[in-house]
Amino acid sequence: MVRPYLAYTFTISPLEPTREILVAELAQLGFESFEETATGLLAYIPEDEAPENISELYVVQQAENSIRYTTETIAPKNWNAQWEADFKPVHVGDRCVIRAPFHPEPSCDYDVVIQPKMSFGTGHHETTELMVQLLLDMDCSGKKVLDMGTGTGVLAILAEKMGAASVAAFDIDSWSYENSKENCTLNHCSKVEVHLGDINAVTATDFDIIIANINRNVLLQQLPDYAKHLSPSGVLLLSGFYLNDLQVLKEKATFNGLNWEHHIVKNDWTAAIFRA
Numbered sequence: 001m002v003r004p005y006l007a008y009t010f011t012i013s014p015l016e017p018t019r020e021i022l023v024a025e026l027a028q029l030g031f032e033s034f035e036e037t038a039t040g041l042l043a044y045i046p047e048d049e050a051p052e053n054i055s056e057l058y059v060v061q062q063a064e065n066s067i068r069y070t071t072e073t074i075a076p077k078n079w080n081a082q083w084e085a086d087f088k089p090v091h092v093g094d095r096c097v098i099r100a101p102f103h104p105e106p107s108c109d110y111d112v113v114i115q116p117k118m119s120f121g122t123g124h125h126e127t128t129e130l131m132v133q134l135l136l137d138m139d140c141s142g143k144k145v146l147d148m149g150t151g152t153g154v155l156a157i158l159a160e161k162m163g164a165a166s167v168a169a170f171d172i173d174s175w176s177y178e179n180s181k182e183n184c185t186l187n188h189c190s191k192v193e194v195h196l197g198d199i200n201a202v203t204a205t206d207f208d209i210i211i212a213n214i215n216r217n218v219l220l221q222q223l224p225d226y227a228k229h230l231s232p233s234g235v236l237l238l239s240g241f242y243l244n245d246l247q248v249l250k251e252k253a254t255f256n257g258l259n260w261e262h263h264i265v266k267n268d269w270t271a272a273i274f275r276a
Contacts, residue, residue: 004047005074008054012040013066017217021059022067027175040067047073092132098154101186110136110161114152114183127239130264130271131155131213134237140164143208146229148199148222149240153180153192155211160191164209167192170201199225206231213271216241220252227256230276239271246270 008031012018019041023034030049035042045051050071054060060067089099089106097106101113128151135155141163147156150169159167169192171177177196184192195201199222210226212219219238226236236258238249243265250260253274263272 008043010040010069126266126269146207146210148212149214153183213239216245236274
């Protein structure tokens with residue numbers, strides 16, 4: 001039997017990091033998928049599992065946040081069939097394809113198979129594609145890699161396929177944690193270890209490459225930690241921000257002993273490389 005769903009449309013201010021915190025709290029309540037919008041968030045949950053009172057969430061109760069929402073019943077449908085119809089393979093140049101298990105195997109250097117479910121990182125978003133582009137231009141052979149905000153695990157998986165000796169992948173969202181592990185299994189990964197937690201859960205140091213595709217505010221907050229966890233010749237790849245945010249990230253990176261190397265842009269979304 002196909003279950004009816006409720007769609008919650010959230011209008012949020014300030015947008016970040018409020019939206020990120022809201023997603024984490026809603027995931028704990030059983031919400032199964034999210035879509036970012038220009039003004040906030042769409043969140044979906046089976047109608048019979050809908051929470052009684054969203055206003056009790058910690059993020060909603062904070063005085064500095066304005067969070068309003070409406071709900072709408074979604075007619076029952078076969079969501080898996082809908083997802084399969086909508087999800088198309090992502091081609092990053094001619095070297096990497098990000099696809100679902102039901103897509104035919106492509107002819108390319110790196111074939112990344114994911115079952116994205118509700119996790120961020122299908123490759124369709126500009127930031128994921130930009131990070132893949134940067135990673136493809138790097139030598140990952142024998143490198144020790146840290147992937148923060150791993151989402152579906154797509155970047156961690158690609159790093160292993162490119163020859164990384166070890167990859168530590170972290171996410172604060174329990175669904176992403178489970179999804180990343182599932183996707184590592186799909187790709188027969190043996191070098192990726194997935195962890196539930198933020199930068200404070202990272203105990204290892206001297207990473208050759210650190211990948212962080214999150215958002216401007218979290219990147220600014222965690223940049224000092226990334227610098228501490230990098231090896232003396234390490235490389236930091238950042239995305240999840242707009243071009244006009246690049247300067248403040250450069251300044252924070254410089255203050256923490258990191259040098260901006262270059263950046264790439266798509267639809268104003270930006271990814272940048274910094275070196276220790």
